[in-house]
Every structure is written in C-alpha cells, then in structure tokens.
Amino acid sequence: MNDILIREATPADAAEVTTVFETAFAPLRSIYRPTGAALARQAERAQTGTRLVAEIDGKIVATVQYDLHAEHIHVIGLAVHPDFQRKGIARQLLDWICIRAKNLGQPAVVLDTIRETGNVPLFEKLGFRVTHEETATWCVSEKYQAVHDVKLERLV
Template structure:
C-alpha cells in the first residue's frame, strides 16, 4: 500500500471525479454534477477523499461531518483496483477525520441491491441498521 496516496480533492479534480464515478460507482446521485461536487469541495474542503496510485485516481469516499453525525458516501474503487486495500485505506482516512472532529459513529449509505458493496462495508466493521429507513424529498 506504500504506492497509494490518499488526499483531499480540490476544484481541479471535479471533472475527473465525475468521470471516475460514472465508471466505478454504483448508481447515481442527484448531486453528481459539476455544481454539486464544487459546492461540496467549497463547503467542506476535507470531505472528498481521493485515492491515487501512480497519479491515477483509483478510489473515492465522501466523509461528511455536520457537527452531529459522520456520513460516508460515494465509496468507490475502480474495478481493476478492488480487493487491494484501497477501500480500507479510504475508510481509515475518513474515520481518522471523523475522530479528529469529535465524531462518534460513522454511517454509510449502501444500495440494497449492491451485494459486493454490502460485503465490503461488513468487512470494514459496519453493520446494517435495521431500525431505520431513509426518507428523502427532492428540493
């Protein structure tokens, strides 16, 4: 893993991140556009973490903290780099960020039909919270 670099995203990374998500992420989000990612990077410059290997983007995670809860979104690893510790390194960096901010528990949004992602989250120590369902309303 010595060749893996975890760093925060900048405005210059937005287009590459959007391209990466189209290839490596499961599903799409209402915020998967230039404005949505730019707003995230401006509001919380430490939240969008990138994993690079030899200068190539191989993974992402959004580690958002609202002062109350620690939220994880868009954990994605390029298919050619999966099962090589990229997700583990990204989650470790996210969890260190949360701990430094005083966060107490991380939560992740995982698609119900994405069995490989569910296995990865489980392997990282996360458990499905059966008592909750997500409610949404587009604004």
C-alpha cells in the first residue's frame, strides 16, 4: 500500500469526509442509530473539534475528530472507508492523536463505542482499556433491545 498522509482537514475536504464517514458507518446502522437529538449534538460538536483525514494518493480514506478537554483528548467518529479497513490506518490516526495529547501534556485519549458493534476488542488491541459501560440512551436499535455505550481510555 502507498504511504498514508495524515493531516488536518480543510473546508475543501467536507464532501469526501462525509462520504467516508457515511460509508464506514453504514454497516453499523443495522446495529444502532443515533436519535435526532444526538445527531444535532454531533453536528454542533463537529464545528468545535479538530478533524483529521488520512489520504492515500490524494484520496481521503479515513477521518476522525478530536476535542481537547481539561484531562484528556476525546476521539469522536473514527471512520475508515471499508475498502481500506484492516490496513493500520485507524492505528495511525489514533497514534497521531496520542502524540498530540502527549505534546499538549494531556495524560490520556478517550473514546466511546457501542459494545454490540464488536469494536471494543479492536480498540483494546490498539492500547485502549474499558473504563466505563452503560446502556446507551442516545441511540436506538432495531436489532437489540438495548445497546451499550463503552468508554475506553489510552494513557499516553
């Protein structure tokens, strides 16, 4: 595979970022779907965080956003296009954010995922550990009676 370039997103990336995000999350929508209120909060949050993109040959293949908090960096919406999954791109994006956290003096990087997606073991493999789990109230599922929001943390 060609080199992966990780950089901050620009306004010109918006359409490609949306396509990658929607394509990556489409399979998860059979497991859970954010409520209207949660989608509104996500749209609002998208205006305040820093968005990264991963490019291969000038094409955006992954994206993630992060917010700075007092005691950690919070990762939001990690999305790798299905054609490029399992190639280490998510690891590179998360490592980039962890380096940023360390440079800023932040002790940890945190993220949330839905247990029923099967992503918890993937994040654990990338150095994260589960710190909290509760029933997710911000989304609905047609497949499960309840889904579980899992908070994970990686010390830097």
